[in-house]
Each structure stands twice: as structure tokens, then as C-alpha cells.
Amino acid sequence: xxxxxxxxxxxxxxxxxxLLLLPLPLLLVGLAAICRAYGVSPDMWGTAVIVGLGxxxxxxxxxxxxxxxxLGSEIDDGTIVHILTKPLPxxxxxLAKYAVAASVTAVTTAVPLYLTGLxxxxxxxxxxxxxxxxxxxxxxxxxxLLFSLVSRRPVLLGLVYILVWEGxxxxxxSGTKILSVGQYVATIADKMAPTTIIESSVGLTTxxxxxxxxxxxxxxxxxxxxxxxxxAGETS
Amino acid sequence: xxxxxVIHDIGYQRYSGVRLGRLALQNSLFVHGLRAAFGLGxxxxxxxxxxxxxGIMLLTAVILAAIRSQTGQEFITYAxxxxxxxxxxxxxxxxxxxxxxxxxxxxGTLPLYFSxxxxxxxxxxxxxxxxxxxIWLLLGVPQFIMFLGAAFTTKKGAEGVFDELGGLVPAWGYxxxxxxxxAGIGLLIASFxxxxxxxxxxxxxxxxxxxxxxxxxxxxPSTTANGLAGLASPMTLxxxxxxxxxxxxxxxxxxIGRFGPIYAIEAVCxxxxxxxxxxxxxxxxxxx
Numbered sequence: 046x047x048x049x050x051x052x053x054x055x056x057x058x059x060x061x062x063x064l065l066l067l068p069l070p071l072l073l074v075g076l077a078a079i080c081r082a083y084g085v086s087p088d089m090w091g092t093a094v095i096v097g098l099g100x101x102x103x104x105x106x107x108x109x110x111x112x113x114x115x116l117g118s119e120i121d122d123g124t125i126v127h128i129l130t131k132p133l134p135x136x137x138x139x140l141a142k143y144a145v146a147a148s149v150t151a152v153t154t155a156v157p158l159y160l161t162g163l164x165x166x167x168x169x170x171x172x173x174x175x176x177x178x179x180x181x182x183x184x185x186x187x188x189x190l191l192f193s194l195v196s197r198r199p200v201l202l203g204l205v206y207i208l209v210w211e212g213x214x215x216x217x218x219s220g221t222k223i224l225s226v227g228q229y230v231a232t233i234a235d236k237m238a239p240t241t242i243i244e245s246s247v248g249l250t251t252x253x254x255x256x257x258x259x260x261x262x263x264x265x266x267x268x269x270x271x272x273x274x275x276x277a278g279e280t281s
Numbered sequence: 282x283x284x285x286x287v288i289h290d291i292g293y294q295r296y297s298g299v300r301l302g303r304l305a306l307q308n309s310l311f312v313h314g315l316r317a318a319f320g321l322g323x324x325x326x327x328x329x330x331x332x333x334x335x336g337i338m339l340l341t342a343v344i345l346a347a348i349r350s351q352t353g354q355e356f357i358t359y360a361x362x363x364x365x366x367x368x369x370x371x372x373x374x375x376x377x378x379x380x381x382x383x384x385x386x387x388x389g390t391l392p393l394y395f396s397x398x399x400x401x402x403x404x405x406x407x408x409x410x411x412x413x414x415x416i417w418l419l420l421g422v423p424q425f426i427m428f429l430g431a432a433f434t435t436k437k438g439a440e441g442v443f444d445e446l447g448g449l450v451p452a453w454g455y456x457x458x459x460x461x462x463x464a465g466i467g468l469l470i471a472s473f474x475x476x477x478x479x480x481x482x483x484x485x486x487x488x489x490x491x492x493x494x495x496x497x498x499x500x501x502p503s504t505t506a507n508g509l510a511g512l513a514s515p516m517t518l519x520x521x522x523x524x525x526x527x528x529x530x531x532x533x534x535x536x537i538g539r540f541g542p543i544y545a546i547e548a549v550c551x552x553x554x555x556x557x558x559x560x561x562x563x564x565x566x567x568x569x
Contacts, residue, residue, distance in 0.1 A: 065479075072490055076497050085501060093496030102489045110482045117478055200478040201330050201376060204485055208372050209337075 049128060049141040053115050057149060065110070066149075069103045070157035077164040087165040091242035095165060095174065099158050100230045100243075104181050105207045108150045112189030113199040115146045120193065126276065135271045143190055143264055150182035166240060173237035181230035184256045187263030188226070194270040222246050229256050306399045307407045314411025318377045327380075334373045335419060338366060342423030346430025355431075359424050359452030360523055363459050367516045370416065370463060371488045377415055378467035379480035381408050386475035391563075401563040409556065412464035413457075420456035424449060455523055462515050462548060465555030472562050492516065508540045512547055522548055 076098065080090040119125040128138055155178040162171030188206070193199035211225040222228045229252035232245035236252075247255075319335070320328035345357055357365055385391050394404060428449045435441030470487060471480040491514035498510035511517035525541025 065483075069486060069490060072494075076494065080497060080501075083501060089500040090497050093493050093500065097496055098490060098493035102486075102493065106482065106486045106489065110479070110486075113478060113482075118476065121476065121478065197326070198330065198477075200481045204372055204375060204481065205330075205333075208368050208485070213368050 047141070049133070049138055050145050052128075053142050053145045054149075056118065057111065057114055057145070066107060066153050069107060070153055073099055073103050073157045074160045074164075077161040081164045088241060091165045091240070095158075095161055095242055096231065096244075099154075099161055099174070100177070100181070100234070101211070101227050103157070104150075104154045104178055104230065105185060105211070105227065107153050108146075108182055108185035109189055109200065109203040109207065111150045111153075112146045112186045113193045113203060115142045115193075116190055117193035117199045120197075123276075125274075129274070135274075136268050139190070139264060139268045139271055143186060143267070146190060147183050147186040150186055151179045154178045154182055162238075165242065167238070170234075170238040170240060170242075173234045176237060177230045177234035180233055180253070180256050181226055184226045184229065184259040184263075187260045187267070191263045191267045191270070194267050194274065219246070223251065223255070226256070226259065228252070300398075303398055303400065303403050306397060307403045310399075310404065310407035311411045311414075314381050314408055315414050317380055318411060318415035330376045331373065334369050334376070335422075337369060338419060338423045339426065341366070342426040343430075346427050349427075350430055350434035359427060359448050360455045360527070362424055362427065362452070363420050363456050364516075364520055364523070366420070370419065370459065371485060373416065373419055374412075374463050374467035374488075375481040375484040377412060378464075378471035378484060379477035381412055382468055382472045383475055383477045383480045386472070387477070402560055405556070405559045405563055408468060409464055409559070412468055413460040416460035416463055417453075417456055420459060421453055424452055424456065451527075455519075458519055458522065458548065461552050462519060465552050465559070466515060469555045469559055469562070472559060488515065509543070511544065515551070518544060518548055518551070 073094065076094050077090075080087075080094065116125070119128070129135075155175040158178045159171040159175040162168075162174040189199065189203050192202045192206075196202045210221060211227045214221045215225055215227070228245075228247050231243050232247050232249060232252040235243040235245035236249045245252075316322050319331050342362070345362070349355055363370070385394070391404075395401065428445055431445045432442045435445065437444070466487065467484050470483045474480050474483070494513040495510045495517045498513060499507050501507065501510075511521040521541070521544040525544060
């Protein structure tokens with residue numbers, strides 16, 4: 046299991062690919078630092094940076110790139126065969142891949158969000174955002190890992206979820222909020238450090254319970270799908 | 282009739298007639314690109330995502346036309362349609378741009394293309410034209426449906442139809458501006474990777490992360506910074522031009538002040554620079 050995790054991590058960070066993950070978090074912290082340097086009140090820029098960029102762009106996009114990258118790119122390249130033919134339970138493969146995806150996403154989003162929170166207010170806000178980002182990373186990674194086994198175009202499916210489900214429908218149809226990870230992240234951050242910057246729309250218990258459901262169901266379905274995985278040719 | 286340095290005869294079948302030139306190659310690349318953008322001539326799976334987006338756009342246009350014919354009120358103007366659909370346009374670009382350029386890189390077809398009398402510039406122009414045409418159709422067809430709905434229910438006869446036409450034609454021009462800007466940026470990002478998944482993620486990341494920068498700049502305590510805020514994101518850039526050209530009735534609600542011409546200059550420069558960078562990208566081609 047640790048070997049699979051090692052190979053996955055090397056696939057993510059090998060060569061210069063890790064640099065792809067840098068610009069988004071850097072932009073987040075950089076923007077916050079600029080606003081702070083200009084002495085603008087966090088009430089003015091907090092929502093645009095923390096919610097507009099941090100929790101609704103950086104977190105899902107990093108989770109999407111990493112979460113589909115750990116398994117989707119192996120399926121795309123055909124190298125998944127090498128792992129599947131080893132005498133390993135499919136459960137172990139999924140769990141190793143999920144652990145790598147979730148921890149990489151959590152680190153690359155929680156650290157910049159903590160710094161942004163620190164610049165926007167207090168260490169308390171920073172800590173709240175970091176915890177919320179870790180929960181969000183766990184839930185998003187499970188979802189996107191599942192997407193890469195459901196479809197041959199996991200990134201597009203993930204983008205439908207981020208742009209259409211959370212972005213477009215979330216504004217018009219309030220019922221979709223109960224099934225969108227972005228709302229759980231906002232709720233957890235808001236309940237831990239109440240500010241005017243973040244608005245929460247679901248309850249804390251709902252947010253935590255639904256995040257756990259996303260993680261557990263996503264992983265179980267992913268294990269199930271990989272158990273009956275069939276290799277197909279290039280998508281046409 | 283073959284030109285020197287071009288491999289036409291690869292040993293299977295002899296042909297000594299007239300060879301079609303670069304224009305025909307460009308034309309067929311354009312047609313193929315436009316068909317590929319909507320998944321035509323491809324498997325059903327390739328049609329799902331483009332037609333999902335196109336379907337949502339058409340549905341919205343039909344609903345808007347129906348509301349307008351029932352109530353007589355115009356909720357979204359022709360030009361405002363593009364602004365309010367910006368998320369779907371980004372998604373469409375993320376679907377189509379990797380299809381057009383990343384697949385060629387991945388499959389290693391570029392050396393085959395360029396062994397013909399096709400130049401790198403022809404390839405870039407054909408792909409750019411196909412992409413821009415696809416985005417323009419995505420916006421123009423729903424706008425035309427809205428026009429039809431309004432034209433058939435107008436109560437002022439021919440004058441009313443011409444009024445609507447006066448709204449539709451500038452909006453088509455506005456959609457063309459969206460198409461050119463988004464096609465350039467999308468193709469440029471996609472041309473750097475052969476992996477469609479990475480290309481799609483990169484395109485969405487670039488477009489989405491530019492929007493909050495506008496929000497931050499707009500909150501700075503300086504009217505100059507506020508006026509120039511829209512320059513930071515392609516969506517607000519085009520919105521700002523719409524606002525300036527229409528005298529404040531279209532486009533995003535931006536306090537662009539007297540900076541309208543700067544928005545237009547940046548848009549022209551942006552399109553030119555993306556084209557130049559694309560040309561530079563394809564000067565030396567290897568398959569990724």
C-alpha cells in the first residue's frame with residue numbers, strides 16, 4: 046500500500062508538475078498581502094479573496110487537479126494496468142490513492158488559507174479556514190477520485206460539479222446547497238470563527254455529517270468501481 | 282506537381298493530378314475543428330459535454346423568449362445574455378480547446394500535418410477560427426432564438442422587427458468579441474499540454490482566479506484602481522467594453538469611468554498577443 050502511495054506521490058510531483066499547484070495558493074496569499082499592505086479594511090476585500098478566490102476557486106480546482114490526477118491520469122496513460130495486475134486488494138489501491146490526494150490537497154490549500162485568514166483578521170479565523178479547508182479537501186478528493194472511475198472525462202465531470210452545480214445552480218436553487226461541498230466549507234469556517242466575511246447557509250451538524258457521507262460513500266463506490274474495472278481504449 | 286520538400290508520395294498510391302494548396306488545407310482543418318468542437322462525426326460520448334452546454338444555453342434562450350412574449354418585458358438584453366452565461370462559456374472553452382489542440386499533441390499528428398504544405402500559421406489560424414466560430418455559434422444561435430421570439434410577438438409590425446434587429450446585430454458583434462478573446466486564451470493554455478484533463482483544469486483555473494482580482498481591485502480606495510479593475514479578468518474586460526460602447530446600458534455594472542478606450546485597447550492587444558504567442562508556440566513542434 047505504501048508503495049502505491051509512493052508511486053502516486055511521485056506521479057503528482059515528478060518532474061515539474063508540482064509547480065502547477067503553486068500559482069493558485071501564491072495568488073491567494075499575494076492578494077491578501079497586497080490588500081493588507083494598502084491598509085484596506087478586511088471587510089472590504091475579505092469576501093472577494095477568502096470566499097471568492099479561496100474556498101470557491103482554489104480549494105475545488107486544486108482538489109480537482111490532484112484528485113483526478115492520482116487515478117485519472119494513470120487510467121489515461123494505461124499505467125493503471127501495472128498496479129491492477131499486482132496481488133493487491135483493490136481497496137488498498139483506492140485508499141492509498143485517496144490518502145495521497147486528500148493530504149496533498151489539504152496541505153496546498155490549508156496553509157495559504159491559514160495565512161490569508163491571518164492577514165484578514167486573526168489566527169482564529171486562519172485556523173478556522175485551515176480546518177474547513179482540510180474537511181473540504183477530504184470530501185472533494187473522495188468525490189473527484191470517484192469521478193475518475195465513473196467517467197473517462199473526470200475533469201469535465203468535476204467542472205460540471207464545480208461550475209454548474211455549485212456555481213450556477215447554487216445561486217438560484219437553494220436546495221442544491223445541501224449537496225455542495227463548498228457550502229460545508231463555508232459553514233465550518235463561519236461557525237468556528239464568526240465574521241461578516243463568510244456566510245453560512247447550512248447547519249454545522251449537517252455540514253460535518255454530509256462531509257463524512259461524501260468521504261465514506263465516495264470511497265466505497267470508488268472501491269466498488271475499481272473492483273469491476275474494465276480497460277478500454279482511448280476515448281474517441 | 283509536388284512541391285519540393287513536401288512528402289506526398291508515401292508509397293501506396295500514385296497521384297499526379299493537381300494538389301490542393303494551403304487554403305484548402307486551412308479550410309478543411311477549420312471545418313474539422315468546428316465539427317469536433319460539437320462532437321460531430323465522433324462517438325456519442327464526445328457529444329455529451331458540448332451539447333449539454335449548448336442545450337442549457339438554448340433552453341435559457343427559449344425560456345427568456347417565452348417570458349418576453351407573455352409579459353412583454355425584456356429581462357435580459359441580447360448582449361446581457363453573453364454576460365450572464367459567462368460560466369457556461371468558460372466551461373465550453375475548457376471542453377473545446379483541449380479537443381482542438383491537445384489531442385493533436387497527444388496523438389502526435391502535428392509532424393504529419395506539417396509535412397504537408399501547411400504552415401504553422403495556417404494551423405493556428407484554422408484552429409483559432411474554428412474555436413471562435415464554435416463559441417460564437419454557442420452565443421449567437423440562442424440570441425437569434427430570442428430575436429425570433431421577440432420578432433414574432435411584436436405589436437408594432439415591421440418597425441418592431443427592425444427595432445429588435447437593431448438590438449440583435451450589435452449583440453452578435455459583442456458575442457464575436459467574447460469568442461475571439463476566449464478562443465485565444467483557451468487555445469494558448471491548451472497548446473502547452475497534451476493531456477486534455479490538465480488543459481481543461483488549467484483553462485478554468487485561469488479564468489476563475491482572475492475574477493476575484495477584479496473584486497479586490499474594485500475595493501481599493503482609489504477611483505483609478507476601481508476604474509481599471511475590470512482589466513484584470515477577460516470577462517469584465519469585455520463587459521467593460523460593452524459598457525463603454527453602449528454608453529452604460531450593456532455589460533457589467535462597472536464603475537469604469539473614462540477608461541473605456543483602455544479596455545478596448547487591452548482587448549485588441551490581448552487577442553493579438555495570444556495569437557502571437559500561439560504562433561511562437563508552434564514554431565517548433567514536438568509531440569508531447
